Structures are given as C-alpha cells and as structure tokens.
Amino acid sequence: MPDIQIQHHEQQGRFDTRVDGQLCVLDYQLRDGTMIIQHTGVPPAVGGRGIAAELTPAALDTARQRGWRVRPVCSYAVAYLARHPEYQDLAA
Template sequence: MSDLEISLEEGESGGRYFYREGDNLAEMTFSSAGHSLMIIDHTGVPDVFRGRGIGLALVSRAVEDARAAGKKIVPLCPFAAAQFRRHPEWADVLNR
C-alpha cells in the first residue's frame, strides 16, 4: 500500500511498528494476547509527518502481517479504530 519503509520490533508480549526519518519517529505500539491476537494500543505521528499517510502505513503493515500470520487485531487506539472503519477490506483480520 505504501513505499515507506516501516520497521517492526517485536518481543514476547508485544512490540511496535515504526517509521524513522532523521530524528523524527512515528510509531504504532501493540500488545500480544496469545499467539493469535494483536491489540493495537497507540499510534503516534509527529506533526512533521502529518498528511503523508504514515499513520495509515503503520496500521496497513500490521494488517498485512496479521493476515500472513493468521492473527486477528483489536484496534483499541482511536486512530487505528478509525482506519478499520475506513477500510472494510480489513474485516478479515478485525477481532469482533
């Protein structure tokens, strides 16, 4: 969906997707609930990145990875929840 280089750091209990440009960092953090559920709890995009679709790229990458791993997503973060409402094609990974 995007040509931005979104990186992933992951541990046993969760992790983050992030995009870095110079000293600026945008990130989306998540917690893991078992092996099949990802809970997106925060998305932070600095003002310098606003309007460039970086927040959407972070959530999109999580959706792609969840699909590939057979996981479901709980979008607790208001930004992520709004993106799920805007993208009904992501319904297959939305935990209802």
C-alpha cells in the same frame, strides 16, 4: 508520500519508521493470537503525510500473514478498520 521503510520490532510490539528524523510508531500487544493495537503516533512535524496510513496496513498485513486476529484500541486504528473493509475479516 515517498516510499517509507517500516520496521517490525516484534519483541517490543512495535512498527516504526523515521521520516525527516522523526520517529513514527504503531504500538501493539499480542495476547492469545490477537494483536491489540494500542497507539499510533506521528509527531506534528511530519503529520498529515499519511504516515499512520502506512504503518497501520503494515501491522494488519503482518497480522493476516501470522494468522492473528486484530482488536484496535487506538482511535486511529479503529477508524482505519472502519474505512477499509478488506481488513474486516481480521476483527477480533
């Protein structure tokens, strides 16, 4: 996957990027210092390229920088955290 440009829209609780014109997102809510990852969405037209695997660490790295805990609700984010022990310290 070539470098993609991920934007963080904190007011909207969203990380996003466009790939081949398709909007790919990771949505979250921030509650009491905890980032609740609710949804990752990659359209089928650009699926299978590792885009969610770029969005998720962008969100987790931001949480770490801001001192937030993380509670994944989205099944993709749950699986990502389980596979990446370097982020286990963020788990709420």
